[in-house]
Amino acid sequence: MKHTGLRQPFLLSALCAAMLAGAAPSWAVTDKEILEDGKTTHQIVTNGLGLEGQRYSPLSILNTDNVKELRPVWALSFGGEKQRGQQAQPMIKDGVMYVTASYSRVFAVDARTGRELWQYDARLPDDIRPCCDVINRGVALYGDLVIFGTLDAKLVALNKDTGKVVWRKNVADHKAGYSITAAPLIVNGRLITGVSGGEFGVVGKIEAYDPKNGELLWSRPTVEGHMGYVYKDGKAVENGISGGEAGKTWPGDLWKTGGAAPWLGGYYDAETNLLFFGTGNPAPWNSHLRPGDNLYSSSRLALNPEDGSIKWHFQTTPHDGWDFDGVNELISFNYQEGGKTVKAAATADRNGFFYVLDRTNGKFIRGFPFVDKITWAKGLDKNGRPIYDDSNRPGSPSATEKGTSVFAAPAFLGAKNWMPMAYNQDTGLFYVPSNEWGMDIWNEDIAYKKGAAYLGAGFTIKPLNEEYIGVLRAIDPKTGKEAWRVKNYAPLWGGVLTTKGNLVFTGNPEGYLMAFNAKSGEKVWEFQTGSGVLGSPVTWEMDGEQYVSVLSGWGGAVPLWGGEVAKRVKDYNQGGMLWTFKLPKDLVAKK
Ligand code: CA
Numbered sequence: 199m200k201h202t203g204l205r206q207p208f209l210l211s212a213l214c215a216a217m218l219a220g221a222a223p224s225w226a227v228t229d230k231e232i233l234e235d236g237k238t239t240h241q242i243v244t245n246g247l248g249l250e251g252q253r254y255s256p257l258s259i260l261n262t263d264n265v266k267e268l269r270p271v272w273a274l275s276f277g278g279e280k281q282r283g284q285q286a287q288p289m290i291k292d293g294v295m296y297v298t299a300s301y302s303r304v305f306a307v308d309a310r311t312g313r314e315l316w317q318y319d320a321r322l323p324d325d326i327r328p329c330c331d332v333i334n335r336g337v338a339l340y341g342d343l344v345i346f347g348t349l350d351a352k353l354v355a356l357n358k359d360t361g362k363v364v365w366r367k368n369v370a371d372h373k374a375g376y377s378i379t380a381a382p383l384i385v386n387g388r389l390i391t392g393v394s395g396g397e398f399g400v401v402g403k404i405e406a407y408d409p410k411n412g413e414l415l416w417s418r419p420t421v422e423g424h425m426g427y428v429y430k431d432g433k434a435v436e437n438g439i440s441g442g443e444a445g446k447t448w449p450g451d452l453w454k455t456g457g458a459a460p461w462l463g464g465y466y467d468a469e470t471n472l473l474f475f476g477t478g479n480p481a482p483w484n485s486h487l488r489p490g491d492n493l494y495s496s497s498r499l500a501l502n503p504e505d506g507s508i509k510w511h512f513q514t515t516p517h518d519g520w521d522f523d524g525v526n527e528l529i530s531f532n533y534q535e536g537g538k539t540v541k542a543a544a545t546a547d548r549n550g551f552f553y554v555l556d557r558t559n560g561k562f563i564r565g566f567p568f569v570d571k572i573t574w575a576k577g578l579d580k581n582g583r584p585i586y587d588d589s590n591r592p593g594s595p596s597a598t599e600k601g602t603s604v605f606a607a608p609a610f611l612g613a614k615n616w617m618p619m620a621y622n623q624d625t626g627l628f629y630v631p632s633n634e635w636g637m638d639i640w641n642e643d644i645a646y647k648k649g650a651a652y653l654g655a656g657f658t659i660k661p662l663n664e665e666y667i668g669v670l671r672a673i674d675p676k677t678g679k680e681a682w683r684v685k686n687y688a689p690l691w692g693g694v695l696t697t698k699g700n701l702v703f704t705g706n707p708e709g710y711l712m713a714f715n716a717k718s719g720e721k722v723w724e725f726q727t728g729s730g731v732l733g734s735p736v737t738w739e740m741d742g743e744q745y746v747s748v749l750s751g752w753g754g755a756v757p758l759w760g761g762e763v764a765k766r767v768k769d770y771n772q773g774g775m776l777w778t779f780k781l782p783k784d785l786v787a788k789k
Pocket of ligand 1: 396479521
């Protein structure tokens with residue numbers, strides 16, 4: 199196996215010796231390393247194994263022939279009384295793993311032995327307002343800093359050797375309902391983050407900071423009517439593109455509390471120099487209060503990373519009335535058609551449709567359902583806009599009576615929620631962790647009050663089938679055809695990884711980390727981790743061996759919001775473990 203990275207084994211040994219001798223190692227994550235992460239196998243310095251977020255590893259030491267020999271080498275408990283909802287992706291640099299845990303904690307761990315090097319606890323205030331459990335999705339690495347967002351809406355930069363705070367920055371007011379759960383992203387010297395809080399009527403925004411000192415560089419609100427700014431010498435100047443007119447797609451003053459929180463963070467495509475972020479529901483959930491498309495809620499946005507200006511938008515659910523947040527990842531990929539390369543991007547929306555867009559301009563190429571039951575729309579028109587069935591929109595309430603309840607599928611937790619899909623460059627398939635469920639949903643009277651839940655809706659989620667809710671699907675983005683599916687009893691809530699070794703990894707709430715044959719869907723390996731797997735698995739090469747790591751720890755939105763589904767999974771144990779596996783050198787199958 200060829201080392202595609204810059205660092206050779208002898209350099210690693212030299213580094214370890216330097217660390218033992220107490221000398222400062224020359225560790226520094228560069229913009230170049232971040233841009234090349236998708237092709238590099240000896241480290242992981244982006245969320246998504248590459249800024250495009252394909253979650254594809256070019257490693258094939260581990261493959262369908264030998265994966266049965268994959269075995270645990272160490273595990274680490276996150277400890278404390280905070281064992282729930284572990285949803286992060288580990289990062290690896292120079293033999294050290296950096297990972298976040300529930301309640302805004304960060305751990306640095308020796309990737310060879312599992313020995314904890316340091317941990318940082320953000321010591322959150324009592325009045326945080328996370329909508330959907332006390333989760334976090336990972337760190338960014340830059341220079342000698344480990345940077346992450348907290349549930350009280352701060353960015354914190356830690357020294358990678360000591361875990362000591364280098365800078366801390368308030369991004370938004372947690373008392374108004376803001377929080378940060380996504381991993382920040384670094385693009386050419388800018389640290390870019392979204393915010394959470396759509397269930398509290400916040401104004402969503404995407405912002406760039408100087409990763410060296412936490413200075414604000416630009417701010418782009420995601421609700422039409424709010425201005426975006428670039429900051430120069432501490433002063434704000436308008437960032438060129440308008441955020442649209444206030445009131446244009448929103449009635450009255452509702453744009454002032456419009457939600458559209460880009461809570462899942464974003465990805466970046468170097469070919470087009472565009473950031474891709476998704477935005478959450480318009481607030482409140484009761485759509486009768488806000489006639490119009492309610493831009494830029496439930497949309498995908500392409501932004502210029504230099505100033506935050508919006509280059510294009512594609513709204514998956516205009517006038518969303520079901521909490522079909524449009525935050526799900528938009529993944530860049532190229533394919534051949536008619537002898538030409540199509541620069542596409544794909545997303546599997548909460549609303550049940552899979553979309554393929556032209557990522558250079560946001561134009562709709564094709565879309566199709568990726569779950570078995572969709573009731574809220576009859577289909578998509580030629581521009582990808584849903585064809586509504588008005589009888590399936592929850593009715594308008596009065597001051598004293600709730601509105602008509604409807605049964606809608608998918609449920610608001612989505613045909614697919616936050617858990618990232620993966621794209622395999624060899625099979626040309628997307629591997630999508632999806633769920634088959636519906637909900638009774640109705641609207642209720644609501645008024646905005648700072649820091650209070652701003653839904654104006656009630657709901658009960660229900661499974662559509664007795665035998666399963668989760669379905670891992672292999673989807674061909676060129677045809678919409680499903681190559682294979684694997685059913686799972688509990689809803690799937692973990693990320694997916696795929697590799698050149700023809701493997702697909704994901705976890706389930708039942709506690710298994712599983713590997714599948716990427717072409718056939720045959721399960722080829724599994725391991726019981728002791729608690730539900732909600733994390734995003736990673737793989738990398740160290741000392742000539744291929745490793746796999748994943749977080750285990752049940753929690754997240756399903757037990758909190760899942761209605762009848764929550765009852766189905768109520769006996770699953772919470773947890774907080776970081777597991778690492780490898781294929782020992784002497785067990786690599788000879789071809
Ligand atoms: Ca939402």
